[in-house]
Amino acid sequence: MTTSTHAEALRAPTGTHDVMPGESERWIALLGVFASLVEKAGFGLIHTPLFEDVRLFRRGVGTETEVVGKEMYEFEDKGGRAMALRPEGTASVVRAVIQHHPTMPFKAWYATPTFRYERPQAGRYRQHHQVGVEVLGISDPDLDVEVLELAVDYLHALGLSGFTLRLNSLGDPACRPAYLDELQCYLTAHVGELCDEHAGKIDANPLRILDCKRETCRSVSAAAPSMADALCAECATHHDRVRAGLDAHGVAYLNDAALVRGLDYYTRTTFEITIPIEGSELTILGGGRYDGLVAALGGEDTPGIGFGSGIERVLLACDGQGAFAVAPSVPEVFIIDTTDGTIARDVVAKLRRAGIAADRGYGGRSMKSQMKSADRSGAKFALIVGSKEAAAGTITIRDLRGDGTQHEVDASTLVASLAALTTTPKDLHS
RNA sequence: GUGGGUAUAGCUCAGUUGGUUAGAGCGCCUGGUUGUGGUCCAGGAGGUCGCGGGUUCGAAUCCCGUUACUCACCCCA
Numbered sequence: 001m002t003t004s005t006h007a008e009a010l011r012a013p014t015g016t017h018d019v020m021p022g023e024s025e026r027w028i029a030l031l032g033v034f035a036s037l038v039e040k041a042g043f044g045l046i047h048t049p050l051f052e053d054v055r056l057f058r059r060g061v062g063t064e065t066e067v068v069g070k071e072m073y074e075f076e077d078k079g080g081r082a083m084a085l086r087p088e089g090t091a092s093v094v095r096a097v098i099q100h101h102p103t104m105p106f107k108a109w110y111a112t113p114t115f116r117y118e119r120p121q122a123g124r125y126r127q128h129h130q131v132g133v134e135v136l137g138i139s140d141p142d143l144d145v146e147v148l149e150l151a152v153d154y155l156h157a158l159g160l161s162g163f164t165l166r167l168n169s170l171g172d173p174a175c176r177p178a179y180l181d182e183l184q185c186y187l188t189a190h191v192g193e194l195c196d197e198h199a200g201k202i203d204a205n206p207l208r209i210l211d212c213k214r215e216t217c218r219s220v221s222a223a224a225p226s227m228a229d230a231l232c233a234e235c236a237t238h239h240d241r242v243r244a245g246l247d248a249h250g251v252a253y254l255n256d257a258a259l260v261r262g263l264d265y266y267t268r269t270t271f272e273i274t275i276p277i278e279g280s281e282l283t284i285l286g287g288g289r290y291d292g293l294v295a296a297l298g299g300e301d302t303p304g305i306g307f308g309s310g311i312e313r314v315l316l317a318c319d320g321q322g323a324f325a326v327a328p329s330v331p332e333v334f335i336i337d338t339t340d341g342t343i344a345r346d347v348v349a350k351l352r353r354a355g356i357a358a359d360r361g362y363g364g365r366s367m368k369s370q371m372k373s374a375d376r377s378g379a380k381f382a383l384i385v386g387s388k389e390a391a392a393g394t395i396t397i398r399d400l401r402g403d404g405t406q407h408e409v410d411a412s413t414l415v416a417s418l419a420a421l422t423t424t425p426k427d428l429h430s
Numbered sequence: 431g432u433g434g435g436u437a438u439a440g441c442u443c444a445g446u447u448g449g450u451u452a453g454a455g456c457g458c459c460u461g462g463u464u465g466u467g468g469u470c471c472a473g474g475a476g477g478u479c480g481c482g483g484g485u486u487c488g489a490a491u492c493c494c495g496u497u498a499c500u501c502a503c504c505c506c507a
Binding site: 009011014065066067070071088114116118119120121122123124125128129130132208261262272280282283284285286308309310311312313314336338366367368369370371372373374375376382384386387388396398400401404406 | 431432459460461465466467468480498499500501502503504505506507
C-alpha cells in the first residue's frame, strides 16, 4: 500500500474531483429526489453526448459569452472535426429536439457532467455536474411558473432553506434590440465613469455592465435605462402573468432588473437562485426562457424554457446547513468463516439471492480480525462459522448493534431465522 | 486570465534563531493463550519533508524557479 508522493504521481486533472464511495450515496439520493420530482411533473430523462460539434455551442450559447468564448473545452477529433465538451446543458437538448422532431410539448430532464476551463475555487470546477429540465413548444407563462416551482421544490426537498430566487425579464426580439441601443448610447455617454474591466465591453455585452459590482459601474448603472421600462406589451404581459402565478402560489422571489445571465439565448423570463455559502452568495441554479434558440439552431420557431443546477454547489449548501445527510449503505449481515471459507462462499451467495445485503471476510483471517471487519462494515449481524458450526451444519448469529446476544441456528434455515430476527422486535412492540 | 496563501505518514497537523536516526493524534496491521467486534494495553508497518536548483561544514527549516492544492477577482452551476 505504498503510494508515491512524487510530482509525477497521477492525480485527477485540475478542477476535477472524484466522488468516492461514502460520498456517492448522497449523489444517488440527490438524483433520486430530483428524478422523482420531475418525473411526476411529466419529464422524461434525456441523455445526449458529452461532446458536440463546436458550432452548436457557438451558435446556440453565443460567441461573445465567457462560457463559450473563453472557457470551452475544445478539441479536434481524429477525423479533423472541431468538437467541444458541453459547457452547459440546454444546447444539446435543443439539438436533439431539432434532430428527432418529437411531438410537442417536449419535456426532458438531465443529469450530466459539464465542462468549463476556468480557475477552480470553492464550489467551482472544470468538470462539475448539473441536473436540469427543459420544456420546448410552450410559450404560456404559466409554464414558467411551473418550472420555477420545480426548481424551488427541488431545493426544499433536499432540506435547503434561506435561498433567494431572483427573477427578471430580458424582453424579446420585439423590444430588446431597441433597449440595447438605448443602453449602449447611455453607457457610451458615461464611458469615462465605468471601471477598466467594462469600459471596453459596451458593444460586446452591455447588459453585463449592469451586473458589475464595482462602485464606479454601480453608480452608472443605477441611473441607466431599465429593461423593465422597455418591455413591449407582450413581454410585459408575460412577465406580469409569471409574477402573478408565483404570488398566487406563495413562491418568494426578488424581481431584479439587473439580473443578467451569462448565456446569449435567454428571452423574457430569466432567473437564478443563490444561497449563502461560507460567507458569500453562490449561484446554485439558473435558467430561463429561450424562445429564439431552436430557430437559431436551424429548427422550426419553437419556444423553450429550462434551468440547470450544479450538484456540487447544492451539496456544498447542504453541508453548510447540515441538510440532506445520507447514511452510507451498510450490509445487513457480515459472514465470518474461520474454516476454509467454503461456507462463507456459499452463504453469501445464497443470502444475496434472497435479497439480503451481505458482505464477508476473506483470507482465513483470525476470528478477532474478521469480527473487527464485521463491526466496521456496519452490519447489524455477524454470521459466524467456526469449526464447531462447520461440523454441526449450523451458523451462529451475533447481534453487533445491541447487547451482543448470539444464538446458533441450522444453516438450512438461516434466511428464515434472519427474517424472524429482524421482524420480532417490531412484533413485540406493536 | 489576475492576485494572495499553502505544500512534512492514508487523514489532521507539530517540527523552536538551519544541527546529528523527522514526530504526535486518528486510521491501518499484529498480539494481550485455548473461536468473538465496538473500550483498554503493548508492539508494528508506513515519509527521497511536492519537484528542481542555489546558499551553507550542515537545509523540512533560508533564497530562486517550477508544479499542485487552496482562497479571492473575472465569470458562473
